[in-house]
Amino acid sequence: DVKVTQSSRYLVKRTGEKVFLECVQDMDHENMFWYRQDPGLGLRLIYFSYDVKMKEKGDIPEGYSVSREKKERFSLILESASTNQTSMYLCASSYPDRGGREQYFGPGTRLTVT
Amino acid sequence: KNQVEQSPQSLIILEGKNCTLQCNYTVSPFSNLRWYKQDTGRGPVSLTIMTFSENTKSNGRYTATLDADTKQSSLHITASQLSDSASYICVVRGNNRLAFGKGNQVVVIP
Numbered sequence: 001d002v003k004v005t006q007s008s009r010y011l012v013k014r015t016g017e018k019v020f021l022e023c024v025q026d027m028d029h030e031n032m033f034w035y036r037q038d039p040g041l042g043l044r045l046i047y048f049s050y051d052v053k054m055k056e057k058g059d060i061p062e063g064y065s066v067s068r069e070k071k072e073r074f075s076l077i078l079e080s081a082s083t084n085q086t087s088m089y090l091c092a093s094s095y096p097d098r099g100g101r102e103q104y105f106g107p108g109t110r111l112t113v114t
Numbered sequence: 115k116n117q118v119e120q121s122p123q124s125l126i127i128l129e130g131k132n133c134t135l136q137c138n139y140t141v142s143p144f145s146n147l148r149w150y151k152q153d154t155g156r157g158p159v160s161l162t163i164m165t166f167s168e169n170t171k172s173n174g175r176y177t178a179t180l181d182a183d184t185k186q187s188s189l190h191i192t193a194s195q196l197s198d199s200a201s202y203i204c205v206v207r208g209n210n211r212l213a214f215g216k217g218n219q220v221v222v223i224p
Contacts, residue, residue, distance in 0.1 A: 041216065104157075106157050107157055
């Protein structure tokens with residue numbers, strides 16, 4: 001059974017704080033993804049990674065960065081959190097084949113920036 | 115304009131009844147289409163994948179159809195159960211990218 005875990009289910013941070021969201025998968029997947037999900041907007045891709053130390057921008061990378069030092073771990077970083085980054089953040093992983101394979105999602109982190 | 119449009123945005127159905135969710139897309143060239151189910155407070159889980167040559171595929175009480183000519187897909191839920199209450203997300207792959215619909219919110223009431 002594939003398991004994708006995220007470090008926190010709920011997080012409250014203040015404007016300007018640096019925020020780290022961690023994601024770990026146990027299926028040896030090459031691909032990992034970070035999305036945010038907002039009411040009325042659906043899932044939007046922030047960043048993805050096809051290999052260790054490799055990253056590519058998604059549709060909405062502004063205000064975010066990522067880190068992938070190990071294959072199983074993909075971190076999303078908010079350098080200076082802002083209120084418009086209040087959202088549900090979902091991590092996913094998959095086998096190679098650039099987006100064609102099923103993505104396995106974590107439970108999500110609901111981030112509130114005050 | 116969103117490349118994947120889902121309708122209805124939300125619906126309420128009585129337990130035991132059937133319902134059909136629609137997904138229209140403009141993604142081209144088309145590779146595949148996946149339906150995900152997302153329970154409240156959880157990440158999406160894949161229900162089924164449709165490729166160009168497939169018209170119908172079932173997964174238990176869920177049946178997906180695809181008409182690649184009209185670029186439409188539907189997800190039919192038969193004999194709904196309370197556990198079917200969820201958001202159903204249509205995801206279309208094309209040009210090595212994924213396009214996400216905003217989801218159909220289904221509420222099943224007893």
